[in-house]
Amino acid sequence: MKRVYLSFLLVIICLMSSEANAGWQDRLNNLLVPDSKERKILSGATQVMSSSQEMSYATERTVGESLALESMQRFGKPVNNEALQKYVNLVGNSVARNSRRSTIPYQFVVLESQVQNAFAAPGGVIFISRALLGILENEAELAAVLAHEIGHVAEKHALKSIRRAQFLQGVGTISAATMKGSEGKKFESMIGDLQATLFDKGLDKGMEFEADLAALETAYRTGYDPSAMIGVLQKLKKLQGADAKKGSWFSTHPPLDERISRLSSNMDKYPDHGALAKLPGRFAKYVKATK
């Protein structure tokens, strides 16, 4: 009953807010088009109504930075090489500015870790291990891996995975003062849930495929050859048998064959991909030199 009421209310609001606009009938027609802006606004509105609230960017950022601290505890400190860190940040920010979430700040960090992994904290702090960086061959491959992680941030995959956390059932905001009390306890527990999801269980299969496709799209938009994403997965596949460490992209992601075949079937959207940037030379200058 509540939903019927809400949908009716929504329709009235839609009508009222666009009454002054001569194109309101067109807007209504657009609701039928699956990818239309009107449809997206409607689906956004219904999502907001069905969950009690959405997290603000400030809180999302606090979650992400707290998780970043735990990530470094677990996997290792950042590699002490400012030129390398800057280079990875330039590649990452180049693709981030063409992602579906281009206006938030992103930081990219190479961690001193022998596990081949990359992961994203909510809000835009993204990690790649030295071991994963070490098997890549060019800048387009690095761009693809970072674009995959940006895809998780853009779609808020980590937060969606832990939506049952007590913290998110409550007020859902945190300050330095409330961190000290019971909200802080719930917050800490939620960071624990996030670690379990990202590092042990892995995100939902569908989310990984979504991030893979986002990687193709974002890399392509920026001007990198999107097929580099497939190249990365093929390299991981070769290593899979010999070196499948816990917490790597092997153990927390869907089977590589499935990812490769899904990506390959989407490559016909990018017929000119072969002519786009790969940049093995610049990549080698910054990355291979530090091995």
Place this chain on the structure above:
Amino acid sequence: MKRIGASLMLLLVLCAVPALSAEKRWVVSDGTALKAEQSISAASIADLAVGAELTLVEAAGRWLKVQTADGKEGWVYAGRVSDTAPVAEVAGGDGLFGDSMQKSQINTAKADSARSIRGLSPEVAQYAKQRGTPEGLKKELDKILLRKVTDREVKAFLKEGEIGEYAH
């Protein structure tokens, strides 16, 4: 959901009129400019905000001729726009339903101001204190958050690599 769908369908049937909908694109990339010609070095007609809606006039390879909502016509690099709208930001208030209708346009602009560079926030510092995070790691996070990449640096980086708009 089914009921929402049904009530909307009814409304659409009542209101529907034949409408030719021109092909739309949305600005997705930050720092997008409307150009006078199909070139990165052409004069800029206007700066286009993330979330701005454009009407496609003509496609020519990696460049698209578009018209803005206020009637300006020019070229954008195809990589900077999408046929789906960008992710909307929730810029505070944690509002219930209130700011959802137009949040894409309004809040991406607000979130933009969040790109200011800062170190460890008081909330995260308090979290670290409670968790007994080693001082060294707090300093590392501070360093990560203070590492700055400007728009100008990104452009120079793309230009040096002859990537996207800068490809020959």
